[in-house]
Amino acid sequence: MSLKVKCPRCKKEVSWKDNKWRPFCSEKCKMIDLGTWASEDFRISDDTDHLTIADNSIDDEELM
Numbered sequence: 730m731s732l733k734v735k736c737p738r739c740k741k742e743v744s745w746k747d748n749k750w751r752p753f754c755s756e757k758c759k760m761i762d763l764g765t766w767a768s769e770d771f772r773i774s775d776d777t778d779h780l781t782i783a784d785n786s787i788d789d790e791e792l793m
């Protein structure tokens with residue numbers, strides 16, 4: 730009896746046992762999936778509000 734799983738990236742059927750890249754079929758599919766995650770996380774954490782606040786405080790000091 731051999732358990733088989735489908736790779737989430739390419740839908741290829743691979744053996745669950747002795748598969749170190751599971752649930753993916755290979756290192757390539759695992760890396761593609763991790764890469765997608767990383768780029769989405771980077772986009773969400775884009776925050777430049779603190780730069781605007783810093784500019785305003787410098788202007789106030791110059792006026793005084």
Ligand SMILES: [Zn+2]
Pocket residue numbers: 736737738739740741753754755758
């Ligand atoms: Zn795959």
